[in-house]
Amino acid sequence: MDFNDSPEEAAFRQEVKTWLAENAQAYREPLPLGPGDIRIAEMGREWQKIKARGGYAAISWPTEAGGRGATPIEEVIFAEEENRYHVPVGPFVGIGVGLAVPTIRAHGTPEQIEQFAHPTLMGDILWCQLFSEPAAGSDLAAVRTRAQRDGDDWVVNGQKVWTSWAHTADWGILLARTDPEQVKHKGLTFFLLDMRTPGIDVRPIRSISGESEFNEVFLTDVRIPDRCRLGEVGAGWGVAMTTLMNERANSTGESLLLPDVSSLVRLARERGLAEKNQRELAALYAREQGLKYFQARQLTALSRGEQLGPMSVISKLVFANVLQDGSAMGLDMLGLEAAFLATEDHRVTRFQYGYQWAAALRIAGGADEILKNQIAERELGLPGEIRADKGVPFSQLPVGR
Ligand SMILES: Cc1cc2nc3c(=O)[nH]c(=O)nc-3n(C[C@H](O)[C@H](O)[C@H](O)COP(=O)(O)OP(=O)(O)OC[C@H]3O[C@@H](n4cnc5c(N)ncnc54)[C@H](O)[C@@H]3O)c2cc1C
Structure with a gap:
């Protein structure tokens, strides 16, 4: 969609076209992969590396974070031009670059940002998003996966579902309940989970297309060190909102x-x-x-x-x-x-x-209905949904028992 480009944007678009013509030749034709072939994740790492070296991996991030310090519109222009090729882009890389790292940069300690931001940008760390559960999807604040403090660790038990690319991920962003006696949005905490930790069982879900892009993830006595907590204890909902805002924008x-x-x-x-x-x-x-x-x-x-x-x-x-x-x-x-x-x-x-x-x-x-509710309530000013769970501790809700 280049009819709206300013002269600077048109110049950037031309620069991107030239760079892609030199670096994305291998992706002129569809990739020789069948549905659900997980080699695409490895190819995604490689393409991410090429982009990072060319300075196109995180166009609108500040330069000190490894980005280009460019405008969001230049990010859109790059994506438009990149989409003219059959490049291996998708959630296997996008969850890290588009969701995990912006969340870590907004809420993380300097050590966490140092550990995760640059390696993710380079394609060295792939991520998955461990949010949804069988009884918590649109109503995400209803997550039941429990994290209990034990010394310097948290011990996590529960089940996640629809976890895209958990089978190729190195790390996961995890939302878990740390205090069931709080109202449901308050007793949640956000963690960064090394997917090689003992107690994680990733089971693929085969979809109607024949692909297995998402999984059930069972967590049994999984230990997460407290240094991998992102944000304050009990502040997980606010942290997760940063992730979701990035998800919906992208x-x-x-x-x-x-x-x-x-x-x-x-x-x-x-x-x-x-x-x-x-x-x-x-x-x-x-x-x-x-x-x-x-x-x-x-x-x-x-x-x-x-x-x-x-x-x-x-x-x-x-x-x-x-x-x-x-x-x-x-x-x-x-x-x-x-x-x-x-x-x-x-x-x-x-x-x-x-x-x-x-x-x-x-x-x-x-889901469509949730987005329509969002437009109705936040943009059109229509009355909000009736919330029977307002002010009630999670442990006293039917879903929390
Ligand atoms: C391709 C794909 C990839 C995904 N990847 C991930 C992932 O990587 N990590 C992750 O955590 N999750 C992932 N998800 C899960 C996704 O976030 C949930 O499926 C989604 O939030 C909906 O939740 P649900 O499936 O539990 O459906 P429900 O919330 O049970 O909704 C069922 C239906 O009821 C409607 N509904 C629910 N509440 C309301 C309401 N208040 N008003 C009106 N209608 C309502 C919904 O719109 C929907 O039509 C993925 C899903 C898909 C399809």
Whole structure:
């Protein structure tokens, strides 16, 4: 989306294009990996290293933290240009760079920042996010995993779920309950967990796409040294909010691998279906264009140094829904076989993958309904949800018993 570039931004975009042409040649074609091939995480480390050496790994971080000290909009420009290649980027690296390190930099001690920030930037540490549990997803403050103090350590017991890339992660960011007698948002503490610690059992969850990108993680008497606590005891909710704010700002999920409306229009023309599908295509196109202009407005705000408000979640909300509807339409046009058959045909797999990924994207990083609630309450000023758990100690809530 370069129609809004200022002269400086256009110059930066050109610089990035040149750098990518020199350094991302190996990623011109789709990676030779099947679904769920975990070698992508290792490839991700390598690509991260190349970016770090080129000064493009953390564009908007301050230079003293290993970044480029550039603007958030330059970060967006780099991502847009990078997305024109089949580079191995994804949560296996993104959780560390986009979520763990910003949280550590905001709440960590100088020693913690020193230990984790630069190695993560270089791809030497991969991270996973141990937040969700079977009874704590949208209602994250309901986590039941317990951490109890024992000398200089904490002893952790519980179960996490949907933990993306826990099977390749070196470290995890963990939210656990340290005081069940406090109200639910207050008795939580945030930890950094070495994934090689005894007592951690990572069990892959196989999804409908055949991939196993996320896991259940069982924690049994896992010992975490107190120096790996991030923030004060009982202040974990505030720390986790920093993580979630970064997650929601970063997740639109757009990529070259996914179909867009112009690929649907081409398909409809080829199959002689353009007329029949005209109205649906026009509606999808209008939503896609609306999103594009909304994002352009957000970029303009960023380039003026403004903060993005609660409305920024619209990007993911609209993108995931357009992707799901558009991919479904593509599969319809390709015929029944495309919906059911495994194939190597990139054009078909793009719609198949788009359809499956959209379903996950509508939940990950805040489900549609939660994001709509957020817009309703924080932006439109509508009344908040009724909170029956307000002021009640966690141990007295049904979920806490
Ligand atoms: C691809 C993917 C990757 C993920 N990776 C991670 C990860 O790495 N680490 C991690 O910790 N978690 C991860 N998650 C989990 C994710 O954060 C949760 O799935 C999400 O927060 C929703 O929680 P839940 O699954 O428990 O659903 P629930 O919270 O049980 O929600 C079920 C449905 O009820 C709706 N709902 C719930 N509460 C309300 C409400 N108050 N008002 C209206 N509707 C409501 C939801 O919108 C949803 O449609 C991942 C999820 C996905 C899909």
